[in-house]
Amino acid sequence: MNQSLGIAALVVVLAATIGVGVYGLRLSRATSDFYVASREVSPLWNASAISGEYLSAASFLGVAGLVMAYGVDMLAYPVGYAAGYLVLLLLVAAPLRRSGAYTLPDFAEERLGSAAVRRVASVLVAVIAWLYLVPQLQGAGLTLQTVTGAPRWAGAVVVAGAVVGVSAAGGMRSVTLVQGLHFWLKLTAIAVPAVFLVLAWRSAGSPALTGDDVPRFPHATVVALDQRTTFDVTAPLTIRATGELDGRSYAATAVPSRRDGSTGVPVRLGRGEHTAAAGARLAFPKGAAVPHRKGLRPATGAAWARPLSGAGGRAHPLYAVYSILLATFLGTMGLPHVLVRFYTNPDGRAARRTTVLVLVLLSVFYLLPPVYGALGRVFAPQLLLTGQTDTAVLVLPQITQAGEAGRLLAALATAGAFAAFVSTASGLTVSVAAVVSQDLLKGSARGFRLASLVAGVPPLVMATTTAGLPVADAIGLAFAVAASSFCPLLVLGIWWRGLTDRGALAGLVAGGGLAAVAVVVTSVRGPGHGWSAALLEEPAAWTVPIAFAVMAIGSLLTRHRISDAAVDRVMVRMHLPEEVTAQAYPPVPQVDVPPQTTGG
Amino acid sequence: MTGGGQPAPPRRVAVTAPRRKRAGGWSARAAAADLHAQPRLAQVYARAIIRDQLRLALGVLAALVVVLGGVPAAFALVPALRTAELLGFRLPWIILGFVAYPVLVAAAVLHVRHAERVERDFTDLLRSPAEDPTAPAERAVHAERPEQGVDGEESG
Structure with missing residues (x-):
């Protein structure tokens, strides 16, 4: 691989990130700037930032890799990632913005008035963010290794260092600017080489993708x-x-x-x-x-292109597809870095409109990764042998374009990949840091800086010491935990007066706990076969219903704990338009006066 | 937000009626102060708008579940669809790789339009409780709302 161009791409992305971060630092003065960018971000830029933050290693690298290895069923991931934003718009966006809650624990406490629920929510935020950060850092390691031959841990350390540094230095404001920028970089980095890829495929005589043969080396x-x-x-x-x-x-x-x-x-x-x-x-x-990596069954083009064929050796494809759809539909709203972003909208109406814009931007992006997944089987089947199908987006441009053009395209793809790691990782770091600093360090800007370290170091250790699953699968597990814990909390909390603190607590522990156990078992024992493997690898289909049921039944059993006045107050604020409620209820406390955990 | 039918004026009008005598007409501050002073009133309002918004959200969600969720089921039930081709491309790839996204965006646009309309109707209702400010076209959205919903408030 061309080391110098790849490294140059990495350096440019990091320099731009840190540069804009420092620019943002000059702008952020008050504590609230650190947390929420003072809520002064234009809709398109905010939508770009949300999309930029959302498009992680899973979207940029993972989707193409899974499609290449396992076929059309894996398109459930990108569709689900986008549909998750629609569900978020339908059920959560405006009321959550109006609730004034800045983090998920804030929401839990504001809605239920319970310090215990708040604490459990804080722990879950950290768990989900760490689960989500690990594959980002592993993706960074894989990318740097692919491009420069550096050891796996090097890329993870570089990205973790940049992210902790930027978020500790500039907080949300700089992160917003950086992420808006990163979205457009990622879109360019995946779109331009895709065009060349399709041209190369046509000039190669449009080799069939759906034939009855297994992948073969197109040349020595x-x-x-x-x-x-x-x-x-x-x-x-x-x-x-x-x-x-x-x-x-x-x-x-x-x-x-x-x-x-x-x-x-x-x-x-x-x-x-x-x-x-x-x-x-x-x-x-x-x-x-092409010999396939152990565990990956060679699939003919026909099987690969056919839905529910179990191509690549995935058990119970229909169950897996539905479980992926459920996890991504409902998990998006429970991701800590996604919710924080909504606070940068000035009001509930803007939150809705921004979400639509986000959906448009994401849709455009998700048209592209399947192109790499499909053509990767033609041009780079050796990835099925090495098992590194996650690098398809990085290596294809150079394989299909000879000479300088290919090297430039590869550098562009590398830049996009690093933008993906850095923007998602910084969003996650900021949201974990916000939770840690508010709950443990009394919400000062200095505490926030310290908390950034707390947020970034554990996943770095995990990423460098474990081998890891395919990137998109690992992210899918984080979605499953979010869908099994925060989704019921948000949906029932926003729309059902009957939710009680005890019910919420039981549901969070049951749903989040079961999903987390499934994640741990899956990560430890690796891919398996049969129903038990399918249930553990895609746990959402059973953990989400359990979480909803436990939360609802627990609330019904503890009905006496509902305070009508308190519930009314929160409900009015969440659901009535701002111009009506603004006068009646004092504005939500700014975060430089952090909500205290009074427990009542 | 009952908007509603010509028979029997919506119950909420009766609840908010006293404010019409306030000198100087409607203001956000006055309406808001009312909400503050009368938690019961705010509660009735909130329950009505929550019901409308929830019905809207669940409606779009149901459509989403049927349309998108139906795709794998259709492939499972009708194996011929798995290999069907359209314009030289496999149907499953067209649906999951392309068509799904415009559908999602359209659903989002539809929802935002209606959700904003629900809120606008609500603010209008606060502004002049005596007359019905909603245009007929807008009223159609809530026309199917049954009146008995308001009675339920008393038991809660």
């Missing part, structure tokens, strides 16, 4: 492995290898092979499992069926 291909990889060979073939393969070392030969120029030693690979060590280089002849 040397696959360099960054890490120890186990793969399955379905038809015996002879390759040329250097490095360690199946426990034997092969040194490079002096004379390159006449056929593919490889200096590897010819090795006959029989059917079955083979393991290559990190640093091995395997040269495959043209037309050979």
Whole structure:
């Protein structure tokens, strides 16, 4: 890979981020600037910032990777990511903005008047944000490794450092400016190479995507492995290898092979499992069926393009699709960094209109990743062997465009990827930092800076010490936890007078807890088979109904705890237009006078 | 927000009637002060507007669930759809990769329009409780609202 251009792209993104961050720092004076950008952000810029923050590693890299490996069913992710914003608009956007709650714990306390619920909500915010941050940092590591060959942890450390620094230095205002910028960078970075990709596909004679054959190498291909990889060979073939393969070392030969120029030693690979060590280089002849990474079943183009075919070896595809849809529909509203953003709208009406704009921007973006997923099977099938399908967006531009143009496109894609990691990660860091600093450090700007560190370090440790799932799957688990905890809290809290603090507490613990357990089990034991694996890998379909049921039943059983006057007050503020309520009720306290946890 | 039918004036008009005697007509401050002074009034208002907004939101949500949620079910029930082609592309890819997004945006625009209308009607109602300020076209949105909803307030 072209190291210098890739590094240049990374440096430009980070420099622009920090530059705008410092510019923002000069503008932010009061504590409220740090938290909520003083609520003075224009609608389009705010929508760009929301979209920029939302389009994470999962959207930029993960969707293409999953589509490439598992086929059309995976389009449920981008559709769900976008539809989640529609559900948020329908059920949450305006009332939540009007409630004046700045964070989810604020909302819990304001609505239910309970310090206990607030504390549980704070813990859940941190858990969800950390779950969401880990794949961002792992994506950063993968990207930097793909582009420069640096070790995995390096990219994670770079992004975590930049994010903690920016959020500690500038807070929300700078984050808003940066994220607005990042959206347009990401859109450009995925759209421009996509055009070239489609052109390359056409000029290659539009090879069929839906044929009855498994992916084959379009030409003699040397696959360099960054890490120890186990793969399955379905038809015996002879390759040329250097490095360690199946426990034997092969040194490079002096004379390159006449056929593919490889200096590897010819090795006959029989059917079955083979393991290559990190640093091995395997040269495959043209037309050979691509061996797939262990656990990924080779799928014919026909199966890959057909819904519910279970292509790639996913169990129970219909259940998985519905569970993904449910988690993303309902999880979006429970993501801490998404909610904070709504506070930057001046009123409930603006919150609604901004959401529509966000939906438009996201829709345009999500048209593009499937292009990479589909054409990746034609142009870069070796990613199915290395298992790094998440890098399809990064490597395809350079494979399909020769020379300088390809290098520039690859640099652009790298810049977009880093924009994705940095903007989502900074949004998450800010929201966790806000919760930590308000609940633990009395809400001062200095406390916020300290809290940024608290928010950024644990996921960095997790990201560098664990291997990780595919990026979009890992994000899907964060969505599942959010959908099983905050979604019922918000929906019932906003629309149902009968929600009580005890009911909410029970629902948060039951739903969030079960989903979190499923996440932990899935992460520890890796991909599995059968119903138990399907239920654990896509837990939303059962944890969300449980959370709603526990919250509702718990509230009905503790009905006596409802204070009519208090509920009315909150309901009036959330649902009546601002011009009516503004006079009757004092404006919501600014966050430089943080809401105290009085518990009542 | 009952808006409503010509028979039997909406109950809420009776609740807000005393304010018409206030000198100087409507002002946001006066209306708001009323809400403040009469928690019961605010509660009635809030319940009415919550019901309207919730009905609107659930309506759009139901449509979304049927349309988008129906796609995988359709593929499961009618296997021919899985490989159907349209304009040289596979139908599932067209639906999930492209058509879904304009549908989402259209649903969002529709919802925002109606939600703002509900709020505008509500503010208008506060402004002049005696006459019905809603235009006929706008009234149609709430025409199906049953009157008995207001009676339910007394039990709560």
